[in-house]
Amino acid sequence: MKGGKKLQQHPLTKANAATRQEIWGKGLCFLAIGLIIAMVAALLFFITSHGIKTFSHDGVSLWQFLTGTHWNPGVVDATGQPQVGALPLIVTSFAVTILAALLATPFAFGVALYVTEISPKHGAKILQPVMELLVGIPSVVYGFLGLTLLVPTVRKVFGGSGFGILPxxxxxxxxxxxxxxSLAIDSLNAVPQHLRQAASALGATRWQTIYKVLLPVATPGLLTAIxxxxxxxxxxxxxxxxxIGNATLMPTSLLTPASTLTSKLTTDIGNTIMGTLPNDVLWSLALVLLLMSLVFNLLIRLIAKKGRNYA
Incomplete structure (x- = not known):
């Protein structure tokens, strides 16, 4: 107080509108990040706590769960253990995934090379809209088309029921x-242009440039795409x-009906009661899926880290 008047804050030290907006923006960002972290932590805790009940509460052996070949939670075997062997489901899930990746990778890389290196103009006009259309089709439409077109074709060509790992x-x-x-295209576009120019200056052909320069440099991104x-x-x-046929059996060929972890969850989860063994083992399957998702994400991070070190 001086002369009965309050000291006024200097204009230069007073927060203006831009500063207040920045504070509000940072606060909202931190709030959103906190909510996302809390949601992920709650999801992990919920699935994990329910998934381990099969072993902690129901007394099922983890080894039997991972290596058993018979799935019938309502039946007890000679040792007194319920028949909850998830090995057929795990093997089928990996078989379908690996076979699909082996089939898709050559086609995807071929399209990516065509769009980025051979005919960028026509590729962007024709192939990219087709890729976007395939992304937008719902899964149920793919399944219906597979059921009405793919399964009868497999039955006609190879025999059997038409259901199985192959379709x-x-x-x-x-x-x-x-x-x-899409990810392969992004990886190839990320290769510095001066590498292409250097290869051309040395007399390399287009295919030599692709094979000797582009693919090695883009390898981390291409592996991430796979x-x-x-x-x-x-x-x-x-x-x-x-x-696929939804038969929980150890697959003996690509044409026998089988079942994956996800298909077993979707078909059985609505027919079980919460807290019972049949429901607990389904949560254990969900926990396996969660762990596999974490493994895939870890692999992606490791490949991306090696790619940065390479660069």
Whole structure:
């Protein structure tokens, strides 16, 4: 107080409108980040706490769960353990995913090379809209098309019921093709242009430049594209369920009906009671899917880290 008047804050030290907006913006960003972290932590805790009940509460052996070949939670075997062997589901999930990735990768890389290196103008006009159209088709539509077109074709060509790993892998091949293609295009476009120019200056042909320069440099991104596609295929449920046959048996060929982790979850989760063994083992399958998703993400981070070190 001086002369009975309050000291006024200097204009230069007073927060203006831009400063207040920045404070509000930072606060909203931190709030959003906190909510996302809380949601992820709650999801992990919920699935994990329910998934381990099979072993902590119901007394099922973890080894039997991972290596057993018979799935019938309502039946007890000679040792007194319920028949909850998830090995057929795990093997089928990996078989469908790997086969779909093997089929999709050459096509995806071919399209990516055509769009980026051979005919960028025509590729951008024709192929990219087609890829975007494939991404926008719902899974149930893919499954219905597979059920009405793919399964009868497999039955006619190879015999049998038409259901099995092969139609599931073929269906997933179409579904993950846009994912791998889009990421492969981004990886090839990220290669510095001066590397192409240097290869041309040395007299390299287009295919020599692609094989000797572009593909080695873009390898981390291309591997990331493959893993993203595999993660997409591994987690697909509805479309695969409609063409794979949904028989919980150890697969003996590509043409015998089988079941994946996701298809078993979607078919059985509505027919169980919360807290019972049949419901607990389904949560254990969900926990396996969650762990596999974490593994896929870890692989992506490792490949991206090696790519940065390479660069």
């Amino acid at each position: 599931g892998a073929l269906l997933l091949f179409v579904m993950i093709l846009p994912t791998i293609t 893993i993203f596609g595999m993660a997409r295929a591994f987690g697909e449920a509805l479309a695969v369920q409609m063409v």
